[in-house]
Amino acid sequence: MLFKRLTEGILEILFPKVCTVCGLRLATNENFVCNNCLESKFEEAYQPGKRSTRDIMLPEGVYLQHALWNFDKGGYLQEVLHQLKYNRLTGVGEDIGRQLGKSMLRHPEFMNRVKGRKVRLLPVPLHPKKYRMRGYNQAFYIAKGVAEVTNLHIIDKNTVQRIKNTGTQTGYSLEKRRKNIDGAFKVTVPEKVKDVLCVIIDDVFTTGATTFELSSELKKIGCGEIMIATVAQA
Known part of the structure; x- marks a missing residue:
């Protein structure tokens, strides 16, 4: 010793x-x-009194869309997220996840909605091929940090799977993003999300195509309600 x-x-x-x-x-x-x-270091994205970070039209079933910071293309935050996503710095994900969790606890709409409900954190799943290449899912480590400060549980692995390998959506138009992500997710264990308030966790919210598609699949099998929480808003 x-x-x-x-x-x-x-x-x-x-x-x-x-x-x-x-x-x-x-x-x-x-x-x-x-x-x-x-x-x-980073610019806060949250706007008090609003259910979405930039007055985004939320689809049916999605009650709240919350982002911690504004994305800074070419700046420090982009570099941090790059290190998390591609260089295996999973501890960075937990650090910024804890910060995201703290901001969620300060959000009155979030706190009012989750009170007395069965809530699960759902990191946006990676396709198995991409997971094998990368070795980890960055959204899981963000969710791990969120769970640490909120005491919310992460949903069991493989409850929801990504069945379509969409690749990067960077540079795509909104229409192309939606078409590309259509049918990308499948709920394989419906009883794990039925009547549950699911908080989808991801690194960056851009157009909402990915998280909205995932939300649509959750609603089909009877998910109680959906919120979206990300580190950055692009």
Whole structure:
């Protein structure tokens, strides 16, 4: 034990942990993104008193669409999400997920709606082929952070599956996005979501094509109500 502590101390001196965003040394209670960056580096997207971040028309069954920060193309947030999505920095997902969870707890519409209900967090599923290539689902780690601060449970794995490998939707028009994502999801264990309030978790909300398609499948099998929560709003 003493040798382990000594080794860890030496490594901390030689290779100190630094914030993924600002590069400054992390405090002992910080993980991958420092508290200062989490609290003040990014622009908040939430607009008090509204059920969607940018007055988006929500489809039937979707009660709330909430995003934590505004996406900053070419900026720090884009880089953080890139590191999470492609470079296996899953701890970053948990850090920003905790921050998303805190913002959800401050959202009066969210709190009023979930009170006394059976609620499950649903990370947007990856297609098996993409999962094998990447090795993980970034939305799951965001949901893990959300779960930690909200005490909500993540829905059982494989309850909902992605059955269509859509690839990236970047650069597509809204119509092309909707056509591309049509029929992409399947609820394989309906009893797990029937009459449940599902909170869909993802990294970025752009046009809503993906999360709205997933919402549509949930409603078909009797999901009680749906909310959407993302780290960023593009």
